[in-house]
Amino acid sequence: MTQAATTGRKAAPTTHSGRGRPGYGRGDVIRIAVDEFNTRGYEATSMGALATRLGVSKSAIYHHVTSKEEILVEATDRALEALNGVVQEAEELEGTARDRLAVVIGGSTRVLCENPGYVTLLLRLRGNTEVELEIMERRRQVTRKLIDYVREAQEEGVVRPDLDAGLVGRLVFGMINSIVEWYRPDGELTPEAFSEITPSLVFRGLEAK
Structure with missing residues (x-):
């Protein structure tokens, strides 16, 4: 898969304040690690490789983070919290199920476009560890909420009732997730x-006639 993170292969140290080696902040280390994970694969990226990318000693990284797993959790939290924020926005919306469905579709698109590297990492997890399985379950909760809105919209008569809601939800998210491959x-x-474009395109195929 094509690397979709917005960061480049060469990282320039910043002057962020915080714990650790001068010139790099914790946020820099997380961001650059996400780029490495998406380029090399999470399993294949060692802390040593990350140190080489940063141009620091391996021990210097541990001033910022304790492990690859800690980086993975913090990075995927960023994507998941943004997606959960979209779901929360839909939950609080005083409108129809179609309105809530549009909020989740459009909001998820926006989150992906704003955080392509972090979302890419989230999507590429394979459940090889307990931590990865927990993260993937949180991701599935967002999908299940979208499916719930599809069902509600079907009950309202605005989405085709002949379509399986689970299939629709997964296809919609599959389309949105593919954006990481080419969006810049x-x-x-x-x-x-x-x-604003994505919900319009989706509803053209879903709306009941």
């Missing part, structure tokens, strides 16, 4: 503009 933040469409 410096392209023509902003994340906000993109988030």
Whole structure:
């Protein structure tokens, strides 16, 4: 798969304050590690390889993080918290199930466009450890909520009742998730503009006649 993170292969040290080696903040280490995980694969990336990428000694990294697992949890938390924020926005919306479904579709698109590297890492997990399994379950909870909104919209008569809600939900998220393969933040469409297009395209195929 094509690496979709926005960070480049060479990282310039910043002057972020915080614990650890001067010149690198914890956020820098997390961001660059995500890029390495998406390029090499999480399992294949060692702390030594990360140190080489950063241009520091291996021991220097441990001033910022204790392990690869800690980086994985913090990075995927960023993506999951953003997605859960979209679900929460839909839950609090005073509108129809179609409105809530549109919020989740559009909001998920925006989250992916704003955090491509972090979402890519989330999507590539294979459940090889207990921590990965827990993260994947949190990801599935978001999918299940989308499926619930599809069912509610079917009951309202605005989404085709002949379609399986579970299939629809997974296909919709499959389409959104594929954006990481080609979207570029410096392209023509902003994340906000993109988030308005996706629901419109989806509903053209889902709406009951």
